[in-house]
Amino acid sequence: MNVETPSEFGIDTLRVEFRSAETELAFQRHHLDRSRLSLRLTLFFCSAFYVAFAMTDVVALGYGHVALMLFVGRTLVAITAILGWFLIREQPEPIAGLWFVASAAEVVGMATFMLIVWFRPHEITLHAMSLCIMLIVVYVFIPNRLIIAQGIAIATTAAFILIALDKGNLTPSDALTMSMLLLLANSFGLVAARRYHRLWRDEYRVLMDLKHLSVRDHLTGCYNRRHLHDTLLPMEIARARRYKHWLTFVVCDIDHFKSINDAYGHQTGDAVLQHISTVLRAMTRDHVDSVVRYGGEEFLLVLSQTDLDGALYVAERLRATIADSPTHDGPSRGIATTASFGVLAVDFSVAGSDVTEGALIAAADALLYEAKAAGRNSIRYREWSDESAVRDVDSFPQMTFDLVASDR
Incomplete structure (x- = not known):
């Protein structure tokens, strides 16, 4: 937004x-x-x-x-x-x-x-x-x-x-x-x-x-984690359950961000975060989707009324745009960055009523770590199912598939 x-x-x-x-x-x-x-x-x-x-x-x-x-x-x-x-x-x-x-x-x-x-x-x-x-x-x-x-x-x-x-x-x-x-x-x-x-x-x-100031991250302008858990996530899940809509979570993490901080300094790292957050907010729907700064270099996108195919299209566009648009730090230096994505889509017309916020975010996070383990600059995705929800979170990556993307 x-x-x-x-x-x-x-x-x-x-x-x-x-x-x-x-x-x-x-x-x-x-x-x-x-x-x-x-x-x-x-x-x-x-x-x-x-x-x-x-x-x-x-x-x-x-x-x-x-x-x-x-x-x-x-x-x-x-x-x-x-x-x-x-x-x-x-x-x-x-x-x-x-x-x-x-x-x-x-x-x-x-x-x-x-x-x-x-x-x-x-x-x-x-x-x-x-x-x-x-x-x-x-x-x-x-x-x-x-x-x-x-x-x-x-x-x-x-x-x-x-x-x-x-x-x-x-x-x-x-x-x-x-x-x-x-x-x-x-x-x-x-x-x-x-x-x-x-x-x-x-x-x-x-x-x-x-x-x-209370709901936004001061550096990136994205929603903060407190607003996500106190207001945004309960509201979006309740709405999806009521109207039986799709709701998709996209976890985005900047690849090798610590190396960027170590090599160029924290001020440049802040510029990279601001650049990535601008891309994320510009390429999602205003007043419909939400972009949250979930951690240091990790962002969470909450895509309302978006199924898996639609979310994969958004994630791939974001991945390609981030890879092709370096952060400009000064008049001549560009900092190349890539990002990895975990995409979890939930169809609330069939999902059980006991789906919890923590389980959804944990599942999306597991997909992100699979993308990082696969070489970064890639996407892992899946649809939520109540049967798989009872399995251990570590099993989620084994059930995902690659979206065609180059590892850089």
């Missing part, structure tokens, strides 16, 4: 989102539970206050069709919130559903508020203060894309100012003061929202960096 680069965590200045759509989606999914909870709480309190403040309509307008119409509008806000709760839970794509519910709630809530302002213009200063609070809620407390929240807030502010100028009977100084306060509320809300959106993404980037 490819190592994530810092460019994937670059943030777009205007939208305050990751420039990489894949990274942004992963970020949104990481915060999905928090966003759902925040949206539910905000919708609950906002809809409750909307309905509760219906009594102010009665006090201001008396019982009549206008108060009833405003009550229907307030109730619509609550209905939108309730439908939003169900939509968030049932939506097949939760992120898009979350944004839709947030946007719908903001639009319905602001439209209803404009209706209230229209029929109660004599309280325009109180409405202006209420709108300032609502703008902060839209910017900061309702989880939505910032560019959408900003558009709804600015459109609402403009509509409110137009209604106030038309029906509010404001003096020029009052109109200017109100407009400046609304501009301040928008500016403060936007600055606060941009800061929160950036801080949340910076926090996510640091978390991913720490996760990367």
Whole structure:
């Protein structure tokens, strides 16, 4: 798998989102539970206050069709919130559903508020203060894309100012003061929202960096052995068992690596390891196969949904590429290297449920040692069978066959 680069965590200045759509989606999914909870709480309190403040309509307008119409509008806000709760839970794509519910709630809530302002213009200063609070809620407390929240807030502010100028009977100084306060509320809300959106993404980037360090080998960028045994291998075996897929293990060991260290130094040895790991990761499927640095110069490839023939094709390509591409140590010196491979393929549609991780790796390792004993720069392979699993591991090499390869 490819190592994530810092460019994937670059943030777009205007939208305050990751420039990489894949990274942004992963970020949104990481915060999905928090966003759902925040949206539910905000919708609950906002809809409750909307309905509760219906009594102010009665006090201001008396019982009549206008108060009833405003009550229907307030109730619509609550209905939108309730439908939003169900939509968030049932939506097949939760992120898009979350944004839709947030946007719908903001639009319905602001439209209803404009209706209230229209029929109660004599309280325009109180409405202006209420709108300032609502703008902060839209910017900061309702989880939505910032560019959408900003558009709804600015459109609402403009509509409110137009209604106030038309029906509010404001003096020029009052109109200017109100407009400046609304501009301040928008500016403060936007600055606060941009800061929160950036801080949340910076926090996510640091978390991913720490996760990367915990599961990756610092030198090669491959997965480390701890991640293999704690997470990767149990997950891949469980998935192969569930869907009855093939799962193949390819153990790769750099030939005569100690001699390279002794002859050229450990710095050159590190360069060889980095070169080999780059070849292994480049020639396997990103986000499907996994490359693990299992030991000093030993790598383990976990090939998902790959049978023996497919794995042998991959192993032979890797063997030939490594042999034909020396590691360049300086402008003129190339360090020729070869590698040996052990390939073990497991068909989990027929494999027994008692197959253990240790037995699989031991069998693949035994094939590698057979390849080393045969002269190196070669491949040994076999399919796993429950009958042969009960034999001693030392018997595995006797049951393997050569893949045509030159010994160098």
